[in-house]
Structures are given as C-alpha cells and as structure tokens.
Amino acid sequence: MPRTRWRLGLTIGALLAGTVTAVPTAATGAPAHPAADATDYTLSVDPSAKGPAIDDTMYGVFYEDINRAADGGLYAELVQNRSFEYDPADHSSYTPLTAWTGAAAGGGTGEAKVVDDDGRLNERNRRYLRLTLDGTGGSAARYGVTNSGYTTGMAIKAGERYDFSVWARTDQASGTPLTIGLGDGSGSDTLARPLRATVRGDRWTKYTGTLTATTSSSAGRLTVAAGGSGTLRLDMVSLFPRDTYKHRPNGLRKDLAEKIAALKPGFLRFPGGCLVNTGSHEAYEAPNWPRKRSYQWKDTVGPVEQRAVNSNFWGYNQSYGIGYYEYFQFAEDIGAMALPVVPALVTGCGQNKATDDPALLKRHIQDTLDLVEFANGPVTSTWGKKRAQMGHPKPFGLTHLEVGNEENLPDEFFARFTEFRKAIESEYPDITVISNSGPDDSGQTFDRAWALNRAAGVDMVDEHYYNSPQWFLENNQRYDTYDRSGPKVFLGEYASQDNKWHNALTEAAFMTGLERNADVVKLASYAPLLAHEKATQWRPDMIWFNNSASWGSTSYETQKLFMNNVGDRVVPSKASATPAPSEPISGAVGLSTWATSAAYDDVKVTAADGSTLLSDDFSGDDAKWTKATGTGSWTVQDGAYVQSDAAAENTMVTAGDPAWRDYDLKVKATKKSGKEGFLIAFGVKDTGNYYWWNLGGWGNTRSAVEKAVGGAKQTMAEDGTKIETGRSYDARVEVRGRQVTLYLDGKKWGGFTDDKVAEPFRQVVTRDKATGELIVKVVNAQSTAARTRIDLGGRKVARTARLTTLQGAPEAVNTESEQPVKPVRSRLDGVANTFTYTFPADSVTFMRIKTKG
Structure with missing residues (x-):
C-alpha cells in the first residue's frame, strides 16, 4: 500500500477558538474516529507547576525462577538433569534418570x-x-x-x-x-x-x-x-x-536476554519471589542436607560443578547454573542496577513460620554482609577475591539490597529485619536496605507492616499485588495521598490477572499514576517476567517462550513503551473524569467452598421492605439452587445443603434473581473438613461477576470480601478471622445501594462502599530533557474513541509530533504466531498549543512533542 499523507483541515470555528485538529501523517497512524463514536475529554498541562523528578531506575524487571525461567529458560544449558541430581523432593514424578x-x-x-x-x-x-x-x-x-x-x-x-x-x-x-x-x-x-x-x-x-x-x-x-x-x-x-548473550560461557539464552535488555530496565530484582523465603533456612551440609532450602546466595557461586542443587518452590529442580554472579553480570550487561533479595528467616507464600534460632539468624546476617563484600569488595577481601576468580575483578557497585519477601507475620518479620538492617547499615552505610509490606495491597498485615516501617524510618518498602483489571482502573490515585516524607515505595511485583490486551491497558492506566507520584514510587517492576508455554505455574507473565522462540505479551509491549519513554520530570496535567458509579449493587446469592467440605442451612434473603425474596431450610430438595460451576458434590443431608468434596475448588451454587437489590442475606454455615472455610456470595451476575465473603480463606489464615469482575478478583474488606471445624456460624450480608455491611454471629465483621471509579481515560505528561520534548502519555481503556482537547498551557511547540500507538481488541493475546498488539509509529501534524486529537478505542498513545524556547 502506498504511503498516504493526511492533510490538516481547519474550520472557521476552530480558527476562532484557537484550536486545531491534529491528524496522523501516515497510513499506519490511527485516524480520528467519527464524532458519533467518540467520547469528549479535555487534557490540560499546567505551565507553572513543577512535578517530581523521575529517577533513571523508575522501571525495572523482577526475575524469579518460576515457569521454568532459569533451567530450560534464560539459562542456556540444553541438557536437563545434567548432574543426575533430580529427586522426588523436586517433583513427585522425578527420578535421578529423569530426561x-x-x-x-x-x-x-x-x-x-x-x-x-x-x-x-x-x-x-x-x-x-x-x-x-x-x-x-x-x-x-x-x-x-x-x-x-x-x-x-x-x-x-x-x-x-x-x-x-x-x-x-x-x-x-x-x-x-x-x-x-x-x-x-x-x-x-x-x-x-x-x-x-x-x-x-x-x-x-x-x-x-x-x-x-x-x-x-x-x-x-x-x-x-x-x-x-x-x-x-x-x-x-x-x-x-x-x-549465548554477550557470548559468555555458562551464559544466557540470547533471544530471552535480548528481549529483557530491550526494555532498558533501570534495575534487576533477583532471585525471587517465593524462592527467597520458603523452605528450610539451614545451610547445605553433606551428606544429610535439606533438599528444600530457601535460596541462599553462597550455594550459587563458584564453579558450576560445585554448586549444590535445590528443590524449587514452584515444583521442579534448580541447578543453580545461573546464580548470583550471573545475575550481577546480567544486570551490568543490560545497564540495570542490581537489586538482590535475601531471606529474613520468616517464611512466606503460605508457609508463615518464623525461625527462632539466634545462631541461624547470626549466620544469615553474616551471609548478607558477605554478599555485599562479594559485590563490592576489593580483590584482596575474601569474597571480592571469589568474585575476581569467577572473572570480574572490578566491583559490581551494589547500592540496594532487600531483606525478606511477602512475609505474612509482620511483627516477627520486622524484628528480624531490624537486625539485618542494623548490621548492614553499620558496616555499609551507603547501602539502601529495603523492607516489605506483605503479600497484598491492603489488610491487617499491610497496615501493620507499614506502621512498623514508618515508625522505624525505613528508607524503602516493597509492595506486591496481583489484582483484577477493575482494581487497576479504580486505583490510579493510590499513591496520591502517601506521606511524602515517609518511606519510599518499591512496587516490586504487580500485574493484572490475565495476559489479554485489556489487562495491559489497565496496567498502563495504573502506571500513569506511578509516574505522577515519582517522588514516592521510586522503583516498579511487573511480574512474573518469564514463562515457558509448556511449564507454567503462574499467569499473567511478561515474556513467553518455548524451546525455539520467544514473544512479548501485550503487557510486555506496554511495559516496553513506558520504560523506553520515561522522561526526566513529571509535568503536572489534568484530564476530565468519569462520574462515580451510582447504580446499586444488584444480583442473586450463592454458596461455595474451596478445598473444603461445608454444610449450609436456613438461607433467607429479605428485601429492604421486609418482604421475603428467598427462604430455604433444606427440609426438601435443592430445586431453588443452580450449580453454577459444575464442580463439587452438593446434596441435601439431614436438613442442610452439604458440599462434601473437600478437594474441589470454587463449587458455587446460586439462587435468586440477578436484578435483586437492597437486601439482607442470612445463612448458617458449618465447616465439616478441609483447608478453608465458607464462601458466601451476593451481587451474583454470573460465574465471573459477583462478590463473595471468603471466610477462612487462603488456607484458613484470613478472611475477606472479594469482588470478581470478568473472573478476576480484588479485595474489598479483610480481617484475620479463621474458621473452626464443626462450629456453626451465623452470617448476614446487608446490601444497601453500593454499601455492604457484614455480620458474623451477630457482631459487625466489617463493610465497604463500592463507589470507586473505574476510570478508563488516564494520562501523565513528562519532559525529556535530552530531546526537549513533552511526552504526553494517554491510556484509553474503553470501547469508544476519546476525542480530546489538549491544552499545553501556553507552550510554544513544533507543529509535528512523534506518535507511538498500541491498540487492539480487548481480548487480543500475543502468541508465537500472531502479535496483534505491537507498536505503530507515525508522525502527527497539526500540533499547536491547543489542539484536538482523538485517541483510538482500547489504546495506549505516546506523543513526543518538541517544545520551543
């Protein structure tokens, strides 16, 4: 197809108003949508305000050996089980002759x-x-x-x-x-x-x-x-x-390393994740060594034939062929700040145990001090010499180090973190010691961890969360109210719960909020980084691969666009907003279990006017209930509705009308056996859209109300309630408008108001000092185009801008054979101090506008 130039057309009205409509100059650019297909927005840049500076390390990558990310992935070794060390401890199917x-x-x-x-x-x-x-x-x-x-x-x-x-x-x-x-x-x-x-x-x-x-x-x-x-x-x-990458022996798979390098990451966080703080904290000691150890850096350096293997938390073997030396070297090769994470002797990721052994704590603290020496020490030092013997006499220049990962016991963790921090800062005062806030974005652990970190004046706190697309659209302003004088934030792991283009769009919308708060959020990394398509424990993931090829997910394309166009300073801007939701919560009711057998009885739904919508004491059959998920074994037994399969997950049954609103749901629940407690659903539209009260969830460690939108969940309220086997509980859910109040055994358990806006139109503007450009970054995460009047605040600008657009159908997924979402670059004519541009539906657009003077 020949190139086509779009010409600028000015109307009399536009001239009188001092505005123009900018259009792309190449056939690959996205043309303005017809007026009927567009929603009107405004975007204004404040010419007098000064936003925060953005550090070069703002965006980075988080590497963990999950989804075969190391052996069989980034580590280029082609032989599996090369040292015949595979064992059933790694995976039940393994033998020493596996492969x-x-x-x-x-x-x-x-x-x-x-x-x-x-x-x-x-x-x-x-x-x-x-x-x-x-x-x-x-x-x-x-x-x-x-x-x-x-x-x-x-x-x-x-x-x-x-x-x-x-x-x-x-x-x-x-x-x-x-x-x-x-x-x-x-x-x-x-x-x-x-x-x-x-x-x-x-x-x-x-x-x-x-x-x-x-x-x-x-x-x-x-x-x-x-x-x-x-x-x-x-x-x-x-x-x-x-x-291999950089032609290094014992090196990295070239295509995967190049895709990571193409992100231009500011930092590399390694080696995990759950690998860091799960398993035994004991050291390797032959012959009776703990097979399932936490990741300990000294196991991973030196000649590869002398590195002790380990069982991976994610269910396979770790050869440690790629270890701390290789991680430091890779960070150096891609121009990223190395950011290692060491165990704090409090296990996480569902294990939740604290090690009370002073000698073991002392040893791990010394190991951490030795790690700093390995990275930064002179060749005359013990561990600096080891680094030099491996081929790198020059220090790596370590500046940041994290202790712990997602510990769900905040007080126990912080007591041990304090000992690490004191020792590190005493011997290496220039090292920034990073703490964390547990495994979620809110809740009791999160609040307690932040209170401890804030009171102790910790430099930086690592937050982790994997949430629904809805959550990311609703929480763009999350960091607007964080204490500017308190600890800085390292958003070490985050992602929306799938790999579709809509997920990437919502992540992009959230990232505009990260940049706007660059004085608080100093580091951010999507996770996980890598996933083998035939060996995946977790989804979403940024880069997918098989043994022959690799490809970036839609989130990879979004991350790359942001990471390659950061800018040096935020330029304050505002955009018109979507009104808060006003329609009431509505939907049917439901009962479910997760790896648990439970009995439900005396279900009653009452309208606000006192009329009865549903009443079932299970003295007869279960004709009022529909098995929504097809899992579990539901039967009426002794006047109760019993789900008897203690292994089945999400066994939801539903009753009632999806149009129900303003009602009370009462139910009596008894746990019979299993790992968790009860799931009491309300506001049920279908199997992917509902609320449920998850009592005794997450292995019976806590309770929460979760909201599911399109199958992805977010937490609305939470506490530490645990459920006892054999005890009968009376639960009541009161729904009024968008307010929900919950009662357990007659006492108020908690509540929430679901009134956050899932804002589809988000923006941030930054300045690139080197090029003299404003970078206008706009996310339009909706099915209609966004016709936008852009006011640059009196700045003199070039009439032509560089444009990069990511666009696709919300359900689009990048695969090995098809990449429906990839950057389209074009030139935008007609740029002025005030102009109109229509951002395509379901798109991320970056405008680089040259300023004059």
Missing part, C-alpha cells in the same frame, strides 16, 4: 545406574552416572544414554555451534572411547557430525568439544555413548549454544 534413557548402537550392551558413593565428583555434586559396559559387539559397539532436553526437546539450528562438556573417569587402563551425537529422537537421523573422544584415567577430568549442527530441529537429543568394557563414570553432561 535420560538408555542408548545402544552396533550391538553394545550395558547398564546405566545413578549412584551416590565415594567415587562422586565432589561433596556438593554427589550423584553421578555409572555405566557398566559389557564389551559386546565389535569395535563400533556403543552403549550409553540419551538426554531429551527440556519439555519438547533441544532446539537445534543448522549452522550453529554447540559446546559440549562432561566430567568423566574410567577404570580401563587403555581408556574408554566416547561418541557424542545429536539426533532428533527418531533413532537414526543425526543433526551434527558426531564428536569422538577417549576418557583416560580413573580421576575426574573435564572433556570438551564442539558440535556444529547440519540440520535444524526442535526435538533434538544428545547421546553420550561409550565403547569397550569396564566401568565409566559420567557427571555434569552439558551442551551450550555457542551464541
């Missing part, structure tokens, strides 16, 4: 067995493969093992080189011949010319070589086979693409 199968050629026979004895490679790499060779067949006979790589196989590209290595020893005086080959799993096809080597001597020796692929495959297999007879021992069987 390995026997391989024979030319009539060779033998036995492959993983052993742990005095012949091991070292004390921290205890298991190895022992091949007992029968010596059958002729000189071409071989017996050995084949590794299938991760998930679907090794991604092999024709013409690329792959570096092989193995530690081996043999009891044969004349040596044992090895053949190393790449196949595609068919048994006969080869992907590269085989390597040949001879293992000599009965001491562990490292053997290396390079395979050059002649054929491409996404199902590659590596075979290591030996000839002759006797016993051959193998360990640390490895295959790396030569073309």
